Amino acid sequence: MSALPAEAVGRPILSARSLSHSFQAVRVVDGVSIDIDEGRLYGLIGPNGAGKSTVMNILAGAQKPIGGTTHYGGVDITRWPAYRRARHGVIRTFQLSNEFARLTVLENLLVAVPNQPGDTFREVFTTPRRRWNRRQGESLDRARALLARFNMEAKADDYAGDLSGGQKRILEILRAVMAQPRLLLLDEPLAGIHPRIIESVCDYLRELRREGVTILMIEHELEVVETLCDAVVVMASGIVIFRGSMTEARQRREVIDAYVAG
Amino acid sequence: MSNATQFYVTTLLIYGAVSIIACWGLDLQFGDTGILNFAFIMFQAAGAYTAAVLTLGPSTQSNPLSNYQHYVFGASVPYPVSVFAAALVGALLSYPIGVVALRRLRSDYQAVAMLVVSLIATTVVISDTGLLDGERGLFLIPKPLRDSADTLLGYQWLYVGISCVFLAVVLWVIARISRAPLGRSLRAIRESESAAAALGKNVLSLRMGAFVVGNMIAAISGALLVQYIGSWSPNGWLYPETFVYLGAIIIGGAANKLGVLIGALLLPVGISEGVRYLPSFGGPGFVDAVQFMLIGVLIIAFMWFRPRGLVPERRRTFGNPRWSFRRRTPGAGVATAMPSADEQGLAG
Numbered sequence: 001m002s003a004l005p006a007e008a009v010g011r012p013i014l015s016a017r018s019l020s021h022s023f024q025a026v027r028v029v030d031g032v033s034i035d036i037d038e039g040r041l042y043g044l045i046g047p048n049g050a051g052k053s054t055v056m057n058i059l060a061g062a063q064k065p066i067g068g069t070t071h072y073g074g075v076d077i078t079r080w081p082a083y084r085r086a087r088h089g090v091i092r093t094f095q096l097s098n099e100f101a102r103l104t105v106l107e108n109l110l111v112a113v114p115n116q117p118g119d120t121f122r123e124v125f126t127t128p129r130r131r132w133n134r135r136q137g138e139s140l141d142r143a144r145a146l147l148a149r150f151n152m153e154a155k156a157d158d159y160a161g162d163l164s165g166g167q168k169r170i171l172e173i174l175r176a177v178m179a180q181p182r183l184l185l186l187d188e189p190l191a192g193i194h195p196r197i198i199e200s201v202c203d204y205l206r207e208l209r210r211e212g213v214t215i216l217m218i219e220h221e222l223e224v225v226e227t228l229c230d231a232v233v234v235m236a237s238g239i240v241i242f243r244g245s246m247t248e249a250r251q252r253r254e255v256i257d258a259y260v261a262g
Numbered sequence: 263m264s265n266a267t268q269f270y271v272t273t274l275l276i277y278g279a280v281s282i283i284a285c286w287g288l289d290l291q292f293g294d295t296g297i298l299n300f301a302f303i304m305f306q307a308a309g310a311y312t313a314a315v316l317t318l319g320p321s322t323q324s325n326p327l328s329n330y331q332h333y334v335f336g337a338s339v340p341y342p343v344s345v346f347a348a349a350l351v352g353a354l355l356s357y358p359i360g361v362v363a364l365r366r367l368r369s370d371y372q373a374v375a376m377l378v379v380s381l382i383a384t385t386v387v388i389s390d391t392g393l394l395d396g397e398r399g400l401f402l403i404p405k406p407l408r409d410s411a412d413t414l415l416g417y418q419w420l421y422v423g424i425s426c427v428f429l430a431v432v433l434w435v436i437a438r439i440s441r442a443p444l445g446r447s448l449r450a451i452r453e454s455e456s457a458a459a460a461l462g463k464n465v466l467s468l469r470m471g472a473f474v475v476g477n478m479i480a481a482i483s484g485a486l487l488v489q490y491i492g493s494w495s496p497n498g499w500l501y502p503e504t505f506v507y508l509g510a511i512i513i514g515g516a517a518n519k520l521g522v523l524i525g526a527l528l529l530p531v532g533i534s535e536g537v538r539y540l541p542s543f544g545g546p547g548f549v550d551a552v553q554f555m556l557i558g559v560l561i562i563a564f565m566w567f568r569p570r571g572l573v574p575e576r577r578r579t580f581g582n583p584r585w586s587f588r589r590r591t592p593g594a595g596v597a598t599a600m601p602s603a604d605e606q607g608l609a610g
Contacts, residue, residue: 060460062456062459062460081459082456082459082460083459083460083462083463083464083465086459086460086461086462087462091460091461092460093460094456094457094460098454098456098457098460099453099454099457100449100450100453100454100457100458101453101454102449102452102453102575103446103449103450103453103578104577104578104579106579106580107446107449107450107578108450110443110446111446111447111450111458111461111463112461113443114462116443117443118442118443118444119442119443119444119447120444120468120471121439121444121468121471121475123442123444124438124439124442124444125438129441129442132442132443136443140580157577157579157580159577175461176461179461179462
């Protein structure tokens, strides 16, 4: 990942228009529009049940909206399945840890590497093992360096399912980073992480932003959002009630009401 | 070794090879990818029927082999073209079934759908007697390369050799898949489809690939078996047979090639041979039924007490010997900016 050229920062990367979704008769997302500019870090906040995770699922392609469109880099990706979005750099993490439990920590990270030779049925029988291994060796170095950064190198060969809740969260973020994201969608990445680690995770997210990764994160800790995010999108009852800076959001009546009521 | 013992041993070796091949194919689907293919036996049967009709010759009155049986097509292709054709049919049959079952259905419903497909296939083959001679099945299927051996015993050993060649080829295929980055992706899909898709894995296409390759291997095992025993009928591939193979994998150790090999020798071969030596008791067919009871009890016992099987799945490490890690002393993490991994564990 290389840093974005200065003129690229602020260019729109993702634009969702009038997204809607309902579970049975309940409209959980109702005409949500979100614009995300390249190289920025956004917070998606709101009380429980506001529809934040559903919006994230729709943006990642995991759920199909009943209405609305999503454009990414100027291309209409509304009908793209999750894997296709991921291959173009839209990588997400999950609200509940979704690690590959019976794969080791290192394997979890290696699975994410895009365009790895030997990763399709055709390539297994048409490319020599040397090629897979060379590329895998490079990825291994990267994966080990990431683990070392979070003092998890001793866990490299442990099954991911045996990690603690906090470590699983970190693994999930690192796995997403291994996938070389352009737009990173993080669903409550800090939930369950030890308070002393939160700061280093935040530093890491800032570093990713500097390297040119655009980030949209759902987060409940408003202090964290305030120090970390360039801008926030506030949702309540399935609609967007505010877009702007966190400081501004704190003063808005409707935002305060939503939190009090929610 | 007396001739009789040699004959018995070679027969066991051939059955063993067939069941190991089949179990490895099913394990690629079940152990590695997490697909519950309850129609597996149907793909073995498809391979067997294909090899049979391709070697029996045309179904005409003048053909002494086919005088009393009716079947479609009928040809006399040379060996091992019949086996390759069987694999091809196994693959072609996988597509329509896979597209329907793997695309839209949740895994437990997929399993039920596969079971139904297996039942439908049996019913169709039994009802349409012109297709594959119905309930009676095909018989007098020519043995391949029979002229190459002078004696029956010599031929037995020759067929052991042929079986071992196929065993080696299948092992090479599944080991290559398993060790490749592809194997890792398949296991990731087994663990979490949604997370794999979120990392850019085309889950449907990868599952489909494992389904097709596994079923091709099933078809090869069927072709190998039918050309040895010389007959094939619907009774030999009723749906419970799939559970025998599945049981072998669970007992041996899913996603472990050696474990599956041991399971394949213990269950489909070991138990059916072991039951043969039981004294006859109960009504007719009771001893045969004991076989299925034993298999059922064994599967439940293993799921309960040893769910990973006799030889559990290997943990894959990357040339990172554990002894090379410096042992952490308590408090070592405090000196660094970050708490140690164990301290992070407190958060969970």
